[in-house]
Amino acid sequence: xxxxxxEFERGVxxxxxxxxxxxxxxxxxxxTMAETNPHGAFDDNWxxxxxxxxxxxxxxxxxxxxxxxxxxxxxxxxxxxxxxxxVEPRLGEDIASVEWRDVAAFPALVAEIKDVASPVFASKFxxxxxxxxxxxxxxxxxxxxxxxxxxxxxxxxxxxxxxxxAVCESLVSRLSALIxxxxxxxxxxxxxxxxxxxxxxxxxxxxxxxxT
Numbered sequence: 014x015x016x017x018x019x020e021f022e023r024g025v026x027x028x029x030x031x032x033x034x035x036x037x038x039x040x041x042x043x044x045t046m047a048e049t050n051p052h053g054a055f056d057d058n059w060x061x062x063x064x065x066x067x068x069x070x071x072x073x074x075x076x077x078x079x080x081x082x083x084x085x086x087x088x089x090x091x092x093x094x095x096x097x098x099x100v101e102p103r104l105g106e107d108i109a110s111v112e113w114r115d116v117a118a119f120p121a122l123v124a125e126i127k128d129v130a131s132p133v134f135a136s137k138f139x140x141x142x143x144x145x146x147x148x149x150x151x152x153x154x155x156x157x158x159x160x161x162x163x164x165x166x167x168x169x170x171x172x173x174x175x176x177x178x179a180v181c182e183s184l185v186s187r188l189s190a191l192i193x194x195x196x197x198x199x200x201x202x203x204x205x206x207x208x209x210x211x212x213x214x215x216x217x218x219x220x221x222x223x224x225t
Contacts (some may be wrong), residue, residue, distance in 0.1 A: 016176040016210040021184050023213030025191065027154060038188070038205055043197035046141050053096035055089040063141070072137040076127055084126045095119040100143055107145040107203045109173055113166050116146060120162050132162035144201040149208060156215035169207045181206070 028034055035042060046066075051059040060082065067073050073081060095118040103111050124135040132150045139147035139162075148169040150157055159165035173181065184206045189196070196202070 014172060014175065016172055016180060016184060016207065018180070018183065020210040020213035020217070021187065021206065023216055024209030024211070025213075027212055027216050028209065032154070037192050037194070040192050040194070040197050040200055043144055043199045043201070046144070047197065047199045050142060053093045053101060055092045055096075057086065060085055066141060067134070067138060070137050072134045073127070081126055084128070088122050088126060092119065092122050095122055100146065103146060104143060107201065108148055108166075108169050108207075109203045111146050112170070113163050117163065120147065124162065130160065131157070132159050132165050133157065135162045136165060144199050145204065148201070148204040154212045154215065155208070156218070169204060172207050172210065173203060184210070
């Protein structure tokens, strides 16, 4: 499908009125994540600060630290290698140009940590480290129709590329105007536009189901 202004505005309205999420669309959060980014040096010190973030974003449940921590530690070295080979060379790009096959090795390792079918954990984990490349998948707002993260990743790309250039430019301009202050260096403009549209689409679907 293609993105629409109506879906975008519904997504914005849901974000601002129905959630307690940051009103700057997490612009400040992306700055914080950039300041604490390990740049591929995954170790115990980094994990001690990163795990609480995942927990706060409801990405870890029902798994606890006793389950997740040793599984993460077992993959630190492999994750560092995959980051250096697949992710780091593409940090200057975003979801519009990066294909799944380019970066698949990294989220595959991440998904093994929690070892569940849902793509939410892998999406949030990867998004916090490279937000412009890895889109986020959310259950409550977006409805999460994706059985695996690859499907969600490709859906974001498909939505963006099937939308006319003029509409894309209009939505980017609208979101930029909604955010006060300078954008974080890592702010995922393309992904955030698609995210808001998907939220708006899901909320419209939920409203229709409620009235039928």
